[in-house]
Amino acid sequence: MNEARGVPRKPIYTQADLADVPWLDARPGDYPFLRGIHATMYAQRPWTIRQYAGYADAAASNLAYRRALERGAKGLSVAFDLPTHRGYDSDHVCAGADVGMAGVAIDSVEDMKRLLDGVPLNDVSVSMTMSGAVLPVLAAFIVAAQEAGYDAAQLRGTIQNDILKEFMARNAYIFAPEPSMRIATDVVHYLLANMPRFNAMSISGYHLHEAGADGVLELALTLANARAYVQRLVEEGADVERVCEQLSFFFAVGPDFFGEIAKLRAARVLWAESMRSAGVGSARAMQLRMHCQTAGSSLHAESAHNNVVRTTVEAMAAVFGGTQSLHTNAWDEALSLPGEAAATLARDTQLILQHEMGLCDVVDPWGGSYLIESLTARMVNAVKATLAEIEAQGGVIAAIEAGWVQARLHRGAVKTQAQIDTGERVVVGVNRYREAHTAQHARPEIDAHRVRAKQIEHLRQLKSTRDAQRVHIALDALTQCARTGEGNLLAATIEAIRARASIGECTAALERVWPRWHAGLSALTSAAHVYAGARECDAVWQAARDAVSRWRAVHGRKPRMALVKVGQDGHDRGARVVAAALGDAGFDVRLGPLFATPREAADWACVYEPDIVGISTLAGAHAALVPALIGALRERGCNAPVVLGGIVPEAHRDSLFxxxxxxxxGPDTPIDRITLGLMDILNEAATVPKGCCAS
Incomplete structure (x- = not known):
């Protein structure tokens, strides 16, 4: 059996494989909703095309949204920039080069009004991927809509509001887990009472998949998080059925075509069974409604046009799995921020599937399939077993605090990298069938300095025209709400935002009670030897290890590498994988703290006295952050050579060198090639005196 995809499978399936499979007679729209939550599914109404987008400032993103709606999109999905996710205004010292780079910068309700200008909120649903700064961002959306004349009770959309997954994978948190849970549940309580058509929480498996989870672990952790939220809300007095009616889910759809179809079908069964056992009676409360996105981790920089095919097949898996809405990735996202032509092709991919391929004609065409039905049942059982493991840890929050979740994700990511590097997992154009060509790419350029200057000027205007006393009173009330536990945090934040407090000021008001949570980017020992174990018989890998061993024999110690991320990008999968694999190769790798400024990262690295400094970059701010870090290192007397890994457009490389x-x-570089490249640099620097950092 092939176990590379998470759930074992075999070459041929027959009717005998259905002998112990329940639900074979289930119909679409009926419990446990295996075949879809609606009786007619896409035959009556296709899934919603909901492309995740946002860049630069609100005016630029608004133009993109209005064009998307004109060209067939049925809903919006807002991507915010990293400072907004982390609750910083654009003028904050920690925002720096990240403003507008990986999403749209939103500093106040005025920015939100510019973002939504001309969008018919009575007809268009708006999804917002926001968990850390959920209070001020959602408050800005509500106030902007009300001031545009819309009744908040009629607004449709979704706020992600899933803070637990941030502690597991994406790291876009602000406060510690306990106050973060209070924020999340206060948001749900407010929306239940005031905005019954708005999904109060979208529990995300997508980021868990991107961090290294296979389908079973992604589904188990997502459902465990959902259960934790529901339990907390019920304990606080919420009606379980009302809560579940305003929840939705968000899953990644990766390259395991059959497995992903089974995963989405299994998700509905597991949630329906779980909620029925919790006393839920209404069909809507037991229905798992989902948004899906094709997997960013399946995109590759080498032969990047092949990503069009990968995304198309993943989109088909999402459709066959019964998703309610879908985002398809642009083929060039492994090279840089997506270009307009690539983003249009990604959108058109869905339109072609809806209108040209007949995918909407039949409800659940895989129903009764020997393979899919058997695989779905196996997926259900495997997820239940993993949920039992989570419960054995004391529940999902305890499992996060103990590092169990992060360790499982990290091991999965390292294992996947080893499978790609060895060729066990074939990636066409990367580790097999390579062609000597580079995809032509019209790369978008965002002038971060211009965007930030514009945002700072908007903030200046806002603060010069508002009632300062009213703002002070509203922010103080928000602080008191957090301190005393009395009142609803979202209601208090809405009043502050209505008074024209900024996103950063609202966050700062909460920081008076709850200091920012800081977690180190520490290497996880649980992944030690995972990479090496997968390549123990590989001559290329052994040659790389031998090169490190020779250096160690000469110098009497392991080569030291300080590996850092700079700025507000918390996506740490790549850095953790490289650290674990280089550790297996014989390096002594230290991982720096997340969310460091260049000066903070340089201070940390110099204490370690590295032989080489590595920088991991994914979010597009490298052009400003990398030179600043190198300058800070040199100011401190650290002359260690610097290398860079991640997504860097070709046009930026000369300036970085x-x-x-x-x-x-680049993102497709095998670890053995990274190891040998580092050793070439270290051997060339052998004449540089040791102890290159100032004391």
Whole structure:
């Protein structure tokens, strides 16, 4: 059996494989909703095309949204920039180069009004991927809609509001877990009471998949998080059926075509069974409604046009799995921020599937399939077993605090990288069937300095024209709400935002009670030897290890590498995988703290006295952050060579080399090649006196 995809499978399935499979007679729209939550599914209404987008400032993103609606989109999905996710205004010292780079910058309700200008909120649903700064961002949306003349009770959409997954994977948190849970549940309580058509929480498995989870672990952790939220809300007095009616889910759809179809079908069964056992009676409360996105981790920089095919097949799996809405990734996202032509093709992919391929004609065409029905049942059982493991840890919050969840995700990511590097997992154009060509790519450029200057000017205007006393009173009331536990945090934040407090000021008001939560980007020992174990008979890998061993024999110790991320990007999968694999190769790797400024990262690295400094970058702010970090290192007397890994457009490479980067490793670089590249640099630097950092 092939176990590479999470649930074992075999080459042929027959009717005998259905002998112990329940629900074979289930119909679409009926419990346990295996075949879809609606009786007619896409035959009556296709899934919603909901492309996740946002960049630069609100005016630029608004133009993109209005064009998307004109060209067939049925809903909006807002991507916010990293400072907004982390509750910083654009003028904050920690925002710096990240403003507008990986999403739209929103500093106040005025920005939100610019973002939504001309969008018919009575007809269009708006999804917002926001968990950390959910209070001020959602408050800004509500106030902007009300001031545009819309009744909040009639607004449709979704706020992600899933803070537990941030502690597991994406790291876009602000406060510690306990106050974060209070924020999340206060949001749900407010929306239940005031906005019954708005999904109060979208529990996300997508980021868990991207962090290294296979389908079973993604589904188990997502459902465990959902149960934790529901339990907390019920304990606080909420009606369980009302809560479940305003929840939705968000899943990744990766390259395991059959497995992903089974995963989405299994998700509905598991949620329906779980909620029925919790006393839920209404069909809507037991229905798992989902949004899906094709997997960013399946996109590759080498032969990047092949990503069009990958995304198309993943989109088909999402459709066959019964998703309610879908985002398809642009083929060029492994190279840089997506270009307009690539984003249009991604959107058109869905339109073609809806209108040209007949996918909407039949409800659940895989129903009764020997393979899919058997695989779905196996998926259900495997997820239940993993849920039992989570409960054995004391529940999902305890499992997060103990590091159990992060360790499982990390091991999965390292294992996947090893399978790609060895060729066990074939990636066409990357580790097999390689062609000597580079995809032509019209790369979008965002002038971060211009965007930030514009945002700072908007903030200046806002603060010069508002009633300062009214703002002070509203922010103080928000602080008191957090301190005393009395009142609803979202209601208090709405009043502050209505008074023209900024996103950052609202966050700062909460920080007076709850300091920012800081977690280190520490290497996880649970992944030690996972990479090496997968390549123990590999001659190329052994040659890389031998190169490290020779250096160690000469110097009497392991080569030391300080590996850092700079700025507000919390996506740490790549850095953790590289650290674990280089550790297996014989390096002594230390991982720096998340969300560091260049100066903070340089201070940390110099204490470690590294032989080489590595920078991991994914969010597009490298052009400003990398030179600043190198300058800060040199100011402190650290002359260690600097290398860079991540998504860096070709046009930026010369300037990065000019500022001091010695080598750049793209996202498809095998670990053995990284190891040998590092050893080349270290051997060339052998004449540099040791102890290169100032004391």
């Amino acid at each position: 000019a500022c001091g980067v010695l080598k750049l490793f």
